[in-house]
Amino acid sequence: MGHTPVHASWLNQIEIFFSIVQRKVVAPDDFTDLDQVRDRLRRFEDRYNATAQPFQWRFTTSDLDDLLARLDRHAVTDLPEESSTALSA
Numbered sequence: 001m002g003h004t005p006v007h008a009s010w011l012n013q014i015e016i017f018f019s020i021v022q023r024k025v026v027a028p029d030d031f032t033d034l035d036q037v038r039d040r041l042r043r044f045e046d047r048y049n050a051t052a053q054p055f056q057w058r059f060t061t062s063d064l065d066d067l068l069a070r071l072d073r074h075a076v077t078d079l080p081e082e083s084s085t086a087l088s089a
Contacts (some may be wrong), residue, residue: 020048
């Protein structure tokens with residue numbers, strides 16, 4: 001048995017996929033037998049594979065730098081001022 005780190009990026013992707021399956025396939029929990037579960041999962045898989053498309057990521061490192069700079073500005077300006085009683089305590 002091999003060790004698979006829990007922080008692997010594929011783990012997040014498979015968790016998202018299973019979440020989709022749970023909400024769109026399994027959640028109506030009205031199956032009378034396992035054949036219905038299997039058939040519904042197969043139909044979902046066929047449809048998902050036919051319509052799925054790669055995600056086009058457009059958030060650049062420059063966008064991240066801008067976001068972090070804005071967050072830093074807010075963090076400094078949004079801090080409550082310490083009262084003199086808090087400082088003397």
